[in-house]
Amino acid sequence: MSRILVTGSTEGLGRATAEALQAAGHRVVVHARNPERATALRPLLDRGAQAVTGDFAERDAVRRIAAELDDGEPLDAVVHNAGVWSGPDVMPVNIIAPYLLTALLPGPRRLVYLSSGSHFGGHPRLDGVDWRGRGAGSYADSKLFVTTLAAALARRRPEVRSNAVDPGWVPTRMGGPGAPDDLELGHRTQEWLAVADEPEVLTTGGYWYHRQVRDPHPAVHDEAFQERLLAALAAETGTPL
């Protein structure tokens, strides 16, 4: 039995991931942006889940959650799922928050980052990125960055299994009702990477789609770009990896 944090678990893929892991007998830590949204987690809490709350657009909230989770009970895995499609929260939620949580919680041996096919449209440019979300952020860039973060961690921390997952275009609030991909398949890879012991799961640095490794944007495995990204995130947050 593993202890797994799933960020952004009030609905959509995060909710489905947390429910499936709990149903499989794992101890899940669920996450909501505030106490009002945490009411959506009631069924999971009633079945024994632990909850953390905090708005991932606010760095202090991410830091507080990391401190709360440093509670002497190790986390085995984190599924970095919380994400937004558009608006000023894109960079804070999609890349700054997972970076900070990763830097502040070095214990988990399995890290899963939600990527997207949209990352192929991202630009591997770091000059002028609006990390603080003063204006609308580029979703494609944020997903290129988080996919690169997953690969960089796999290289920097060989003892950790760090992978990125494209869940497909699935019918959640973000994906919309007409999304063509299978919602069930959209969360199975994250669960598998978080807990399974099959040999393929021991892969690290992969970009996955439906349990298959695919080639990501070429910048993802460019070590020079990885290092520039890590340096930019460390400088921006004041928190090195």
Ligand SMILES: NC(=O)c1ccc[n+]([C@@H]2O[C@H](COP(=O)([O-])OP(=O)(O)OC[C@H]3O[C@@H](n4cnc5c(N)ncnc54)[C@H](OP(=O)(O)O)[C@@H]3O)[C@@H](O)[C@H]2O)c1
């Ligand atoms: N759906 C797709 O087709 C698709 C495709 C590719 C990648 N993805 C990725 O998959 C992940 C999950 O997406 P989804 O489709 O399940 O989206 P969703 O249904 O909109 O759910 C997003 C989750 O993230 C949480 N969240 C967003 N902003 C937050 C913030 N500031 N603080 C705390 N929590 C926050 C949401 O909380 P609230 O409920 O409080 O807003 C919700 O729990 C995202 O990273 C997304 O980029 C999705």
